[in-house]
Amino acid sequence: MVRAPTYLFFAHVLGASAWSTFVVPHTAGTDDTPALLTALPTYSSNSTILFEKGVTYNILTPVKFPTLNNVEIRIEGNITYPTDIPTIQAIVGSSSFSGAWFAFTGGNNVTLRGSTDPKWGWVDGHGQAWWDAQQQINRPHGWAFSKISNGVIRDMKLWKPVAWNFATSGSSNIHAFNNKIIAVSATDVRGFSAGGSNMLFENNHVVNGDDCLTVGNGAKNIHFRNSYCEGGHGLSIGSLGKGGQVSDVQNVLIENVFMNNTLYAARFKSWTGGNGLARNITWKNIDFLDVPFPIYVTQNYWDQGIGPRPNSTSTNNTHIQDFIFQNFAGVIKEYDTNYVEGSCVTDPCWYFVPGATGKEVVILDLYPDTAVNVVAKNILATTRTKSPVTVMCNTTAISTDVGFKCWNGRFIPTRAGIQL
Ligand SMILES: *[C@@H]1O[C@H](CO)[C@@H](O)[C@H](O)[C@H]1NC(C)=O
Ligand SMILES: *[C@@H]1O[C@H](CO)[C@@H](O)[C@H](O)[C@H]1NC(C)=O
Ligand SMILES: *[C@@H]1O[C@H](CO)[C@@H](O)[C@H](O)[C@H]1NC(C)=O
Ligand SMILES: *[C@@H]1O[C@H](CO)[C@@H](O)[C@H](O)[C@H]1NC(C)=O
Ligand SMILES: *[C@@H]1O[C@H](CO)[C@@H](O)[C@H](O)[C@H]1NC(C)=O
Ligand SMILES: *[C@@H]1O[C@H](CO)[C@@H](O)[C@H](O)[C@H]1NC(C)=O
Ligand SMILES: *[C@@H]1O[C@H](CO)[C@@H](O)[C@H](O)[C@H]1NC(C)=O
Numbered sequence: 324m325v326r327a328p329t330y331l332f333f334a335h336v337l338g339a340s341a342w343s344t345f346v347v348p349h350t351a352g353t354d355d356t357p358a359l360l361t362a363l364p365t366y367s368s369n370s371t372i373l374f375e376k377g378v379t380y381n382i383l384t385p386v387k388f389p390t391l392n393n394v395e396i397r398i399e400g401n402i403t404y405p406t407d408i409p410t411i412q413a414i415v416g417s418s419s420f421s422g423a424w425f426a427f428t429g430g431n432n433v434t435l436r437g438s439t440d441p442k443w444g445w446v447d448g449h450g451q452a453w454w455d456a457q458q459q460i461n462r463p464h465g466w467a468f469s470k471i472s473n474g475v476i477r478d479m480k481l482w483k484p485v486a487w488n489f490a491t492s493g494s495s496n497i498h499a500f501n502n503k504i505i506a507v508s509a510t511d512v513r514g515f516s517a518g519g520s521n522m523l524f525e526n527n528h529v530v531n532g533d534d535c536l537t538v539g540n541g542a543k544n545i546h547f548r549n550s551y552c553e554g555g556h557g558l559s560i561g562s563l564g565k566g567g568q569v570s571d572v573q574n575v576l577i578e579n580v581f582m583n584n585t586l587y588a589a590r591f592k593s594w595t596g597g598n599g600l601a602r603n604i605t606w607k608n609i610d611f612l613d614v615p616f617p618i619y620v621t622q623n624y625w626d627q628g629i630g631p632r633p634n635s636t637s638t639n640n641t642h643i644q645d646f647i648f649q650n651f652a653g654v655i656k657e658y659d660t661n662y663v664e665g666s667c668v669t670d671p672c673w674y675f676v677p678g679a680t681g682k683e684v685v686i687l688d689l690y691p692d693t694a695v696n697v698v699a700k701n702i703l704a705t706t707r708t709k710s711p712v713t714v715m716c717n718t719t720a721i722s723t724d725v726g727f728k729c730w731n732g733r734f735i736p737t738r739a740g741i742q743l
């Protein structure tokens with residue numbers, strides 16, 4: 324028998340089993356980021372990076388992670404952003420800022436894990452001061468979980484984050500579950516931004532002031548389910564096609580979500596003059612309470628805060644195909660001309676729809692010859708005043724059965740709308 328040299332044997336054992344744990348150090352009254360950044364290259368593979376319970380960490384400058392392989396980041400202590408707005412604005416406005424306060428830059432098998440202890444594991448963004456000051460300039464986006472293959476985001480808890488959170492652009496095979504975002508009275512705080520492929524988002528709880536979920540260009544095979552959204556702008560695809568962008572979004576399933584007091588429930592938006600295609604998108608089993616626009620599709624999106632709708636000369640637009648809205652039930656929040664939602668800074672508001680009565684359960688604002696198979700089925704809605712539920716739809720833009728009589732008038736289900 325020939326024995327392997329001893330040093331090879333040890334190298335093998337160490338390589339296979341060496342797992343390191345780095346406990347992030349904390350020094351009271353100072354920024355804990357530099358010590359973390361110094362240690363990260365040593366713990367960028369086969370490691371746990373632990374923010375330990377019992378400590379409130381000061382993350383006063385941004386954290387940019389190197390490429391990570393087999394790394395778990397556990398947040399069992401609390402984390403605080405700077406409380407001072409100008410300090411953050413200066414950092415976010417500088418050319419070296421990576422785009423997010425916690426930026427991932429790539430890697431494989433990365434877990435971002437919070438705590439299930441209700442008192443600990445909170446990342447405090449101190450957003451209230453920003454909202455009170457209506458401060459929108461150089462806001463820090465939160466967690467950019469970018470370019471990760473095989474990632475997990477679980478048990479994370481964000482307290483009053485200032486801007487957008489959990490963006491997964493360029494990532495694949497992501498499971499995000501049991502996360503909480505609490506941004507009561509916020510404006511423009513986005514929940515999940517799904518930007519890659521093969522992702523499952525479930526059992527998340529989002530209270531915010533912008534999209535609960537937004538699915539961006541390039542997203543494929545996105546499944547979002549069993550979640551709660553309150554106060555924000557809904558379950559959105561887009562915006563797509565800005566500045567003529569060629570979009571590609573496919574295979575999105577959003578199901579079993581309770582939309583409470585949100586501006587929209589299901590929403591699609593693409594800019595006038597875009598290109599490309601969004602196809603095979605289903606919103607299913609959506610309950611809503613006090614939602615002004617339960618189902619809203621526009622292929623004519625523009626920034627109403629900037630001025631009137633541009634007269635597009637483009638013959639192109641983002642095409643949409645196989646959009647199904649199925650099993651919606653709830654109460655429409657009727658609005659009048661005085662209706663103001665937190666993000667409204669212009670008059671009329673950016674979400675104002677000319678001609679709308681405030682009782683529409685579905686608004687299809689489509690671009691001619693670019694929408695195929697858009698169907699709303701099994702829709703059960705009431706208004707607070709018990710006045711008839713209405714729709715907006717124009718047969719000039721879509722000639723197939725959309726599940727209800729396509730006109731600006733009462734909601735009258737048609738054959739496609741009552742088939743289950
Ligand atoms: C990490 O662990 C795996 C086995 O789990 C091993 O194959 C790999 O070489 C290790 N990577 C480093 C950088 O030690
Ligand atoms: C992936 O990372 C986890 C820690 O988050 C670790 O337990 C597991 O062994 C890693 N998987 C592989 C295949 O190395
Ligand atoms: C952790 O942060 C949360 C949110 O700010 C706070 O409610 C909680 O009291 C903090 N926990 C401790 C132990 O300080
Ligand atoms: C549509 O998307 C769903 C996921 O939501 C997927 O299971 C199905 O295979 C897709 N269908 C087609 C025709 O691409
Ligand atoms: C809906 O949200 C409101 C606050 O916007 C809250 O008071 C109420 O408890 C929520 N209802 C349900 C059923 O979750
Ligand atoms: C678009 O065209 C209409 C009619 O010609 C005109 O009244 C409107 O001002 C134009 N809008 C813009 C943004 O140019
Ligand atoms: C319109 O779409 C075609 C085909 O995708 C493309 O070649 C052309 O550049 C687009 N035009 C504009 C103005 O976007």
Ligand SMILES: *[C@@H]1O[C@H](CO)[C@@H](O)[C@H](O)[C@H]1NC(C)=O
Binds near residue numbers: 717720
């Ligand atoms: C439908 O769209 C056509 C073409 O844009 C427009 O002329 C017509 O006024 C629209 N009808 C309604 C009821 O809005």
